Amino acid sequence: MSNFKIGEDVLLNGKTYKIVGTIKRSFLLERDGKKYKATSNMMGKIQNQNANGIGVGNRKRTKKSDTYYMEKKLAWRKIFNKNAKMPETENELMNALGDLCGELSPENLSCDGELSRTGINAKLRAIKGEWKEIEKKLGRKVSEYEAEDYWMKNHR
Numbered sequence: 796m797s798n799f800k801i802g803e804d805v806l807l808n809g810k811t812y813k814i815v816g817t818i819k820r821s822f823l824l825e826r827d828g829k830k831y832k833a834t835s836n837m838m839g840k841i842q843n844q845n846a847n848g849i850g851v852g853n854r855k856r857t858k859k860s861d862t863y864y865m866e867k868k869l870a871w872r873k874i875f876n877k878n879a880k881m882p883e884t885e886n887e888l889m890n891a892l893g894d895l896c897g898e899l900s901p902e903n904l905s906c907d908g909e910l911s912r913t914g915i916n917a918k919l920r921a922i923k924g925e926w927k928e929i930e931k932k933l934g935r936k937v938s939e940y941e942a943e944d945y946w947m948k949n950h951r
Contacts, residue, residue, distance in 0.1 A: 800814065801817070862881070
């Protein structure tokens with residue numbers, strides 16, 4: 796199998812497991828009375844992880860900028876309009892919220908049913924993230940109704 800031996804302790808994600816046996820080409824690990832199965836391939840990954848000092852739970856999540864979603868949308872808008880800029884005035888910010896209201900409609904959110912549930916959730920998280928960024932710039936909470944009403948009054 797590999798160079799692991801029964802009775803040996805193995806470190807995985809900062810927790811110690813004891814190798815208590817083998818079962819169908821796999822190792823049987825035990826911790827706190829519970830038994831876990833690990834293939835020799837998995838044991839090799841554990842060994843590499845321990846050698847490098849990198850555990851699955853040890854990675855740090857990178858911090859996004861305060862205007863991450865707005866910058867992402869601006870990059871897309873600049874493809875079609877070279878003069879596009881970040882919304883700064885209250886008027887521009889409220890119009891941006893009105894546009895987000897349109898993106899929140901079910902047919903736009905799901906791309907007319909073309910997106911998977913995971914895709915829809917990712918798109919919804921991005922829209923909500925941008926909404927929070929705009930609210931932060933405005934300095935107050937804005938309801939979807941208020942944003943939609945503002946947008947309708949200014950675009951008639």
